[in-house]
Amino acid sequence: MMNQKKIQNYSIFFFISLVFFRCTSSSNTENTNLETDKELMVRALEIHDRVLTVDTHADTPMRMIEPGFDMAIEHDPNETGSKVDYPRMKKGGLDAIFFAAFVAQDIRNNFGNRSAKTLCLQMIDSILVSTEKNADNVGLALNPEDAYKLEKEGKRAIFIGIENGYPIGSDISNVKLYFEKGVRYITLVHSSNNDIADSATDDEGPEHGGISELGKDVVKEMNRLGIMVDISHGSDSVFYDAISLSKAPIIASHSNARMITDHKRNMTDDMLKLIAKNKGVVQLTMISDYLREALPNAQRDSAMAIHSATMKPLEEMTQEDREDYRTEIDEINKKYPIKEANVKHVVDHIDHIVKVAGIDHVGIGCDFDGGGGIEGIFDVSEVMNITIELVKRGYSEEQIQKIWGGNIMRVLGEVQEIAQQIQSKEVS
Ligand SMILES: [Zn+2]
The missing domain is CATH 1.10.12 (Lyase 2-enoyl-coa Hydratase; Chain  A, domain 2)
Known part of the structure; x- marks a missing residue:
């Protein structure tokens, strides 16, 4: 039996441990023992390795179409500006990525639409060629099963998206063409209005009051085929229109929480609650201005x-x-x-979205090669720092698995299931 003195000593030790533990890991409920920083790091990296990690937004195809740019070679981000290649994906433990064929908004006539389509197809083809050429290390993913299978094989899963609906032009049959090429989400609009929808950031303000008549048909066709409707870059009305028009859950492939950082590209609490109801997902992005209030820098x-x-x-x-x-x-x-944002800002946004929308409605879409990259997550080789911060704040493996890939794969699965239902109704 322990004597009184010993019990007292244990109590003091327990109290000090508890205080220390609470200070270093305020909301950790999983671990009841004192965990050193090193042990926490090891545990976080093991979790990072076990879960499927998916980044839903990278503009890397802009690099891929450049002659001589080789995805199989590791690039120095400081020297080349490049943020993603296959060796660095492996280094960062990133299992899957959506490469977005991004076409900047330009003139809206037949000539403009044709040029946009040509560029879009060129980018998609560059993704397909690169995936094929590097088949030992990567593979094309068209559905969640492909991603999980490739992860098991130790290969990176490559999904395709389109950023900006501009290359659809006014020809709805292009949606099917892109789907057949492997496209699994389309961001309806980019930095300025197009024929489909209003942008959050067009200097001229809204033009359609949300999603246009053509845009409604585009959403319908995306639902029918099984392409995720992405509302990032859209005006607030575009979000509300997409919620009411889409028969399937919607996504924001790279957007943050407006309550934490007041930016038009971020989502209000009302939107976060609605996206939860819609069973969709908001994918956090690594752009400093969307992560923390910017300090004035007029020059x-x-x-x-x-x-x-x-x-x-x-x-x-x-x-x-x-x-x-x-x-x-x-x-x-x-x-x-500029003073970049850091991983703490990222997880502040995650904390907020989890509080407002729930753990099932948040994910990661870094926007590397499109302006994404912050202190500590400068390129794809550093994405494990998100997991480390999540573990520090007490997120469990199950929660981290949802944030990193489970949620977006669930949404893609549901979008595809709904498409099948729509198509089977068409037949009968
Ligand atoms: Zn973007």
Whole structure:
């Protein structure tokens, strides 16, 4: 039997441990023993390794179409600006990614639509060629089962998305063409209004009051085929229209919480509650301005404004133009640096979405190669830092599995199931 003194000593030790433990890991309910930082790190990395990790948004196809850019080679992000390649995906423990064929909004007529379609198809083909060429390490994924199977084989799963519905033009049959190429989500609109929907950031303001008549048909066709409707970049009305029009759950492939960071690209609490009701998912993005309130930086803002005013449309850019464009951005960044957001900001947004919408409605869409990259998650090789922070804050493996891939794969599965139901009704 323990004597009184011993019991007292244990009590003191227990009390100190508890205080220490509460300080280092305030909401950890899983672990009742004192865990060192190193042990926590090991546990986090093991979880990161076990769960399917999916990033729903990377603009890497813009790199892939460049002659000489090789996804099989590890690039130095500081030297090249590149944020994703297959070796770095492996390093960061990222199992699956949606490569988005991104077409910047340009003139809305037959010529513009045709050029947009050509560029979009070129990007999709570059993804298919790269996936085929690197078949030992990666594979094309068309549904959740493909992703889980590839993960088991130790290969990266490559999904395809389209950022901006502009390449659909006014021809609804293009939706099927893209679906057959492997596209599994389409972001309806980008930084300015298109024929389908209003953008959150068009200087001219809304044009359709949400989703246009053509846009309604596009959503219907996406539901019929099994393509996820992505409302990131859309105006608030686009969100509400998509919620009421779509027969299947919707996604925000790269958007954050507006209550934490007041930005038009982020989602209000009302939207978060509705997306939960809709059974959809919001995928957190690693863009500093959407993650924390930006400090004023007038000189940088004007340098950036001048830079984008002189920028050519993407499809008119030569390789040399692209390099010049990046060098100019690098120079502006060096001259007028911004304080980047960090992983704590990311998990603050996750905490908030979990509180408002629930654990089943949040995921990750980094936007690498499209402006994404913050302190500590500069490129794809560092995404495990999200898991480490989640573990620090007491998230369980089951919760982390949902955030990293479970939720988005559930949504994709449901979208595909609903498409089958729609198609079987058509037949009968
Ligand atoms: Zn974007």
